[in-house]
Amino acid sequence: MRRAALVGIGAAALVAAVALAQGGPPEPQRQIPNPMSGRHFATPETLAIQDDDFLNPAFLWVEEGEEAWNRVEGTSGQSCASCHQDARETMRGVRARMPAYHPRLQRVVTLEQQVNICRTERMGAPALPIDSRPLNAITTFIALQSRGMPVNVDISGPARPFFDAGERFYNTRRGQLDMRCGSCHEDNYGRYLRADLLSQGMSNGFPTYRLKEQRVISLQFRLQGCVNDVRGEAPPMGGEEFTNLEFYLAWRAQGLPVESPSVRR
Amino acid sequence: MAAPIGQPRVRLPAQVRAGEIIEIRTLISHVMETGQRRDQAGNVIPRDIIRRFEAKFEGELVFAMDLAPAISANPYIAFQFKAERPGRFEFTWTNDAGESRTATQDLRLA
Known part of the structure; x- marks a missing residue:
């Protein structure tokens, strides 16, 4: 018995040594290995709106975003299309791999932030406020080009500390209700919270048209809504905490098809 | 100050036979502010809704709808129509301030 236990410890030590020798932290393990999209928790009535591109009101945003894509703004006389040409080709897959590590800024950036980086640095145009209608229109238009592609963010290398920070935020209990994100979305998904069916909190449908x-x-x-719901104080949108959390959430949803723009209650 | 009435979207079936009953679908971008809400300073946000939708076919009114404050933003309106002859549809959305926005679409028969 003792010998078997020692062998066990030896094996564990060996695995750790291999991990160290490869120079990386151990692979994170997902609490939900086979995630389910939020659409599995939505009502048929809501899905009927989502699955019909004419009926889905988010396509009003898509149309605005497409217009903005081709509109020259800022001091350098350029539009998004000046560099990126036809979004249907160049933006295909972008939503699926964002947020991503930005080597020059040395941090993880979201799709929203990347649009603003382009605007301020390349176009000489003012940054659009986070979650404003014009910014959501552009990101919805960009996200649509990745519809159906599996979420696939890269958490390796220099991106890893930001992933770890996001994971810590996810697992930290907060607010007067003292709940972590997983208190609802891992421990209790598929059950009712009063009138609402709890989903797994997968982010593959965002930006989403919320009824x-x-x-x-x-x-x-x-995310701000979630933190407020547990009676916590939400950090600002576009800030470091939520950006890292968004990065972690994308990894949780890894492999799910991008559904943007989804419709949710 | 009424919010602008956004770009309308209208869809007719591509292939229509004479005598067929078709569904005409419309969607318009609008806030549909109820007049029941208050802003952060506590002031009532004035009501601003699309009050009426009208559809005319070759100048003749074929469908109309009065909208109420409980209707959601970006109203989707669909109705059925018996296609007897080709012609032009004119759709008009009118808001509380009396401003309106019009879209036209031609009905072609196969």
Whole structure:
């Protein structure tokens, strides 16, 4: 018995040594290995709106975003299309791999932030406020080009500390209700919280048209809602905490098809 | 100050036979502010809704709808129509301030 236990410890030590020799932290393990999209928790009535591109009101945002894509703004006389040409080709897959590590800024950036980096640095145009209608329109238009592609963010290398920070935020109990994100979305999904069916909190449908808000919302707006719901104090949208959390959430949803723009209650 | 009435979207079936009953679908971008809400300073946000939708076919009114404050933002309106002859549809959305926005679409028969 003792010998077997020692062998066990030896094996564990060996695995750790191999991990160290490879120079990386151990692979994170997902609490939900086979995630389910939020559409599995939505009502048929809501899905009927989502699955019909004419009926889905988020396509009003898509149209605005497409217009903005081709509109020259700022001091350098350029539009998004000046560099990126036809979004249907160049933006294909972008939503699926964002947020991503930005080597020059040395941090993880979301799709929203990347649009603003382009605007301020390349176009000489003012940054659009996070979660504003014009910014959500552009991100919805960009996200649509990745519809159906599996979420696939890269958490390796220099991105890893930001992933770890996001994971810490996810697992930290907060607010007067003393709940972590997983208290609802891992421990109790599929059960009712009063009248609402709890989902797994997968982010593959964002930006999403939320019927409650009657508009397209960004993921970080929804995150603020979650923190407020547990009676916590939400960090600002576009800030470091939520950006890292958004990065972690994308990894949780890894492999799910991008559904943007989804419709949710 | 009424919010602008956004770009309308209208869809007719591509292939229509004479005598067929078709569904005409419309969607318009609008806030549909109820007049029941208050802003952060506590002031009532004035009501601003699309009050009426009208559809005319070759100048003749074929469908109309009065909208109420409980209707969601970006109203989707669909109705059925018996296609007897080709012609032009004119759709008009009118808001509380009396401003309106019009879209036209031609009905072609196969």
